[in-house]
Amino acid sequence: MHSYQITKEQKTFTYIGLSGLGILLLTALGVPLSASLALGLGLGLISLGVLGYTYSSYASLGAGIKNTGLAYRDLTSRGVIAWVSGVLLTSFYILLYFYSEYLEGLIRIFDGFSYFLSGRPATQWFVYGVFYTLAIILFGIKFLVKYRHVRYQRLRTLSIIFFQTAFAFLIPELMARLNGDLPYYDLKSVWPLNYYLFDGYSLDGFLNSGSLGLGLLIFGVVSIVIVTPILTYNYGKRWYCSWVCGCGGLAETAGDPFRQLSDKSLRTWKLERWMIHTVLVWVFLSTVAVVHSYLLEQPDRYWISPNLFLSSIAFLVLSTLGLIFWKRRNWLAKDAKTAAIVVGVIIIGLLGFHFFSGNTEVFFIPSAQLRSTYGFFIGAIFSGVIGTGFYPILGNRVWCRFGCPMAAILGIQQKLFSKFQISTNGGQCISCGNCSTYCEMGIDVRAYAQKSEPIKRASCVGCGICSAVCPRGVLRLES
Amino acid sequence: MKKRLVIIGNGVAGSTLALKLEQSERFDITLISDESPYFFSRTALMYVYMGHMKLKETEPYPRAAWDRSPISRIRGKVHSVDLNQRILQVDSHGEKVDLGYDTLVVAAGSKPAFYGWPGEHIDGVLGLYHLKDLEQLEKWAPNAKVCPSAVIIGGGLIGIELAEMLLSRGIQTTLIIRESHFWTSQLPTSDAELVESQIAKHHLNLIKEDELSEIIADTNGRVARITTKSGRHIDCNLVGITTGVAPNIDFLQDSGLELGKGILVNSVLQTTDPNVYAIGDCAELIEPSQGRSAIEAVWYTGRLMAETLANTLAGIPTHYNPGVWFNSAKFFDLEYQTYGSVLPETKRPSSERHFHWRSENEEKAITLAYHRENKSLLGVNSFGIRLSHTVFDRWIQEQRQIDWVIEHLKEAHFDPEFSKTHYTQISDAFVSNH
Numbered sequence: 001m002h003s004y005q006i007t008k009e010q011k012t013f014t015y016i017g018l019s020g021l022g023i024l025l026l027t028a029l030g031v032p033l034s035a036s037l038a039l040g041l042g043l044g045l046i047s048l049g050v051l052g053y054t055y056s057s058y059a060s061l062g063a064g065i066k067n068t069g070l071a072y073r074d075l076t077s078r079g080v081i082a083w084v085s086g087v088l089l090t091s092f093y094i095l096l097y098f099y100s101e102y103l104e105g106l107i108r109i110f111d112g113f114s115y116f117l118s119g120r121p122a123t124q125w126f127v128y129g130v131f132y133t134l135a136i137i138l139f140g141i142k143f144l145v146k147y148r149h150v151r152y153q154r155l156r157t158l159s160i161i162f163f164q165t166a167f168a169f170l171i172p173e174l175m176a177r178l179n180g181d182l183p184y185y186d187l188k189s190v191w192p193l194n195y196y197l198f199d200g201y202s203l204d205g206f207l208n209s210g211s212l213g214l215g216l217l218i219f220g221v222v223s224i225v226i227v228t229p230i231l232t233y234n235y236g237k238r239w240y241c242s243w244v245c246g247c248g249g250l251a252e253t254a255g256d257p258f259r260q261l262s263d264k265s266l267r268t269w270k271l272e273r274w275m276i277h278t279v280l281v282w283v284f285l286s287t288v289a290v291v292h293s294y295l296l297e298q299p300d301r302y303w304i305s306p307n308l309f310l311s312s313i314a315f316l317v318l319s320t321l322g323l324i325f326w327k328r329r330n331w332l333a334k335d336a337k338t339a340a341i342v343v344g345v346i347i348i349g350l351l352g353f354h355f356f357s358g359n360t361e362v363f364f365i366p367s368a369q370l371r372s373t374y375g376f377f378i379g380a381i382f383s384g385v386i387g388t389g390f391y392p393i394l395g396n397r398v399w400c401r402f403g404c405p406m407a408a409i410l411g412i413q414q415k416l417f418s419k420f421q422i423s424t425n426g427g428q429c430i431s432c433g434n435c436s437t438y439c440e441m442g443i444d445v446r447a448y449a450q451k452s453e454p455i456k457r458a459s460c461v462g463c464g465i466c467s468a469v470c471p472r473g474v475l476r477l478e479s
Numbered sequence: 480m481k482k483r484l485v486i487i488g489n490g491v492a493g494s495t496l497a498l499k500l501e502q503s504e505r506f507d508i509t510l511i512s513d514e515s516p517y518f519f520s521r522t523a524l525m526y527v528y529m530g531h532m533k534l535k536e537t538e539p540y541p542r543a544a545w546d547r548s549p550i551s552r553i554r555g556k557v558h559s560v561d562l563n564q565r566i567l568q569v570d571s572h573g574e575k576v577d578l579g580y581d582t583l584v585v586a587a588g589s590k591p592a593f594y595g596w597p598g599e600h601i602d603g604v605l606g607l608y609h610l611k612d613l614e615q616l617e618k619w620a621p622n623a624k625v626c627p628s629a630v631i632i633g634g635g636l637i638g639i640e641l642a643e644m645l646l647s648r649g650i651q652t653t654l655i656i657r658e659s660h661f662w663t664s665q666l667p668t669s670d671a672e673l674v675e676s677q678i679a680k681h682h683l684n685l686i687k688e689d690e691l692s693e694i695i696a697d698t699n700g701r702v703a704r705i706t707t708k709s710g711r712h713i714d715c716n717l718v719g720i721t722t723g724v725a726p727n728i729d730f731l732q733d734s735g736l737e738l739g740k741g742i743l744v745n746s747v748l749q750t751t752d753p754n755v756y757a758i759g760d761c762a763e764l765i766e767p768s769q770g771r772s773a774i775e776a777v778w779y780t781g782r783l784m785a786e787t788l789a790n791t792l793a794g795i796p797t798h799y800n801p802g803v804w805f806n807s808a809k810f811f812d813l814e815y816q817t818y819g820s821v822l823p824e825t826k827r828p829s830s831e832r833h834f835h836w837r838s839e840n841e842e843k844a845i846t847l848a849y850h851r852e853n854k855s856l857l858g859v860n861s862f863g864i865r866l867s868h869t870v871f872d873r874w875i876q877e878q879r880q881i882d883w884v885i886e887h888l889k890e891a892h893f894d895p896e897f898s899k900t901h902y903t904q905i906s907d908a909f910v911s912n913h
Binding site: 003004062063064065067068069070071072073077149150151152155260264265266267425426427428429430431432433434436437444446447450464467468469471472473476477478 | 491520522523526527529530531532533536537538539540541543621622623624647648649680681778779782783805807808809811812814816865866867868869872893894895896897898899
């Protein structure tokens with residue numbers, strides 16, 4: 001037997017961390033513990049566990065790549081522990097999304113903390129937010145120590161920790177204290193990732209909250225229409241996916257030990273392209289339908305009429321597709337072209353049909369149903385249960401790769417209109433495969449490197465790990 | 480009528496050639512290997528042992544690509560070649576098979592060079608080249624309990640890789656080298672010192688200026704200790720022989736092909752038999768180009784020779800031209816790249832001058848070699864700094880002046896974004912030295 005099992009110290013710290021989780025579990029099971037004690041001890045032991053594990057794993061070793069033993073360890077090579085962790089994580093998500101009443105005891109111990117921040121009692125989403133942010137901070141520190149010799153990785157991880165803590169967690173809580181009617185708004189979460197931004201209740205919330213609310217709503221629209229394309233043109237989608245985004249943030253930090261599990265086969269690549277773009281079309285249609293029925297319900301409230309709205313959408317779709325086919329026809333694979341045309345024709349067709357038929361449901365299916373199915377399958381099941389619960393089985397970027405509509409939009413921009421690429425260094429590649437193995441997006445980086453070709457792929461989130469693990473200095477992210 | 484093209488060896492040379500000609504109308508291709516069913520990356524064997532990757536992940540092309548390819552693949556060992564009848568005798572799955580060819584390409588690679596030491600065949604003595612060597616290593620050195628300590632003989636790139644592998648499993652390792660500094664057949668002392676500081680940092684025990692004299696077995700026939708020429712006795716459970724590799728051409732000894740150390744080939748990689756070519760580690764160029772060796776057992780020359788020969792066989796006769804020498808390696812955590820020629824003291828003519836810069840923490844360094852009189856750039860070694868291959872290749876060919884190179888070093892920058900750069904320090908050091 002090889003000797004890559006975890007050491008005694010690593011084991012001790014793992015148990016310390018697990019005992020913290022255990023205490024929190026007891027409160028969920030209704031064991032009456034003092035709230036502040038359980039919270040402090042639970043989170044404290046978890047933090048001690050992760051930081052101690054980090055120290056005993058990396059701090060004593062010199063700076064450099066630390067992947068020794070990953071291919072043998074049970075947790076990181078789909079062994080029994082990996083499956084058990086996957087099942088436990090998945091169960092947690094199912095409780096969180098659908099049976100939060102079973103977490104009542106756990107939620108109540110967070111009340112004090114929640115009152116302190118926002119002046120409201122804790123909800124299951126507040127508890128989830130605390131766990132999520134803590135995971136990004138603690139495993140972010142682990143990542144920082146592990147990759148401390150690469151400055152790109154240090155800056156990127158600090159950025160992830162900052163955006164999660166400030167933008168996703170603290171600012172929305174504090175904003176709620178200032179203005180209780182304002183819907184939860186994580187400023188860095190851009191539509192379509194933030195698919196509920198244009199829901200009726202959310203629009204009402206913003207529009208009824210005076211100029212701050214209106215300002216935020218305008219910011220939301222400007223983010224996706226103007227800010228996003230400019231940043232992606234200059235830096236590639238990484239500015240969002242691996243520097244800012246919370247889903248990406250968790251994947252990069254807590255998910256780091258699982259990046260080698262992402263499937264690299266051509267078949268999976270094909271599946272990925274179909275899935276992620278289907279989700280994009282779905283969220284697009286569902287948002288259009290939701291806004292349309294919102295406008296329809298209150299015909300005289302806004303200067304924009306339902307039909308004017310739909311015409312602008314049709315114009316937007318046509319001009320985007322037109323631009324792509326005009327400028328980048330030759331960059332698209334045959335199936336991508338076919339799919340783009342088919343989708344364009346269907347959307348325009350549906351809109352056109354709607355105009356002439358006068359049906360109130362713009363895509364025949366009631367908009368509420370379109371939206372709620374999306375929320376259930378994509379928002380909850382895909383991004384939460386599968387996306388995070390399956391880290392130890394499918395790799396850490398399952399959601400980003402197969403499901404995230406934001407990644408899909410940014411990917412199209414990156415592939416067609418961006419200065420970003422990964423350059424390869426002449427003939428230095430030795431085809432060892434470290435780059436492909438550790439690509440969390442399942443890109444076969446080596447296939448390009450061994451031909452000395454630059455890598456320009458829609459899915460690349462620019463995490464920079466391929467460049468870090470390359471033993472011969474072959475890969476460089478550039479923009 | 481398609482011609483029968485048979486390739487012996489599915490390493491980087493053989494596999495690259497086969498894939499390049501895969502769609503060709505001219506050939507039915509057969510690829511023979513006794514090592515593995517699919518082409519894997521030999522350079523990544525260390526990462527498999529260390530658990531960075533599974534063997535399958537080192538395979539440069541997906542298995543599906545091979546399975547749907549028209550290339551026939553045979554598992555088997557070639558015993559002999561009959562040049563007159565154009566027939567190979569292959570030992571495949573326990574059967575002797577005759578395999579006819581119209582064009583034969585030998586890409587049989589290398590084997591570890593053993594120099595006839597007493598005890599070199601006992602259990603627990605191995606080289607690190609073949610997939611079987613990795614199996615042997617897993618057998619004799621699975622962990623520090625079975626194998627508390629190991630000795631490695633010879634300190635080239637493979638020697639230090641093997642040391643890193645063994646140390647990763649907690650095995651106490653001693654590296655014995657003949658020279659007074661690490662790898663001074665290639666590195667100037669200034670550069671060797673840097674590698675030696677890595678060696679010390681990783682607790683590899685380095686013994687200089689000594690040589691193996693005998694390997695001694697215990698009563699079970701397993702390695703127990705070694706003795707050296709200077710009279711050292713070192714107890715150990717494993718001996719790694721990494722004194723270099725030699726072309727794997729034993730099966731051709733009686734074939735009639737003209738052999739030197741390797742298979743002699745002309746500039747289109749053709750042997751003395753016009754139907755037979757040789758590429759990769761096993762080929763020996765009769766007239767190597769300026770600044771290059773007759774046999775170069777490195778990854779990229781195998782690939783380049785295969786690409787060159789693919790052109791020739793496709794009907795565009797192409798001369799092998801590897802261009803300016805380059806290579807790279809990683810010594811523990813220290814990355815090394817080299818372009819052009821930076822000669823060690825023992826081989827250096829008086830016309831070659833060096834400029835060496837090193838960071839204070841000794842984790843980064845650069846050595847530039849240039850001509851004493853005309854100041855033109857000859858080559859560069861860099862440690863912990865990534866340099867652009869294309870840029871340095873061009874500068875060396877253009878014989879750029881050393882002052883100009885120092886001033887423009889930034890343009891060859893290939894480190895990741897936001898990395899700390901040292902160009903001002905390097906240029907200041909150069910100015911104050913000259």
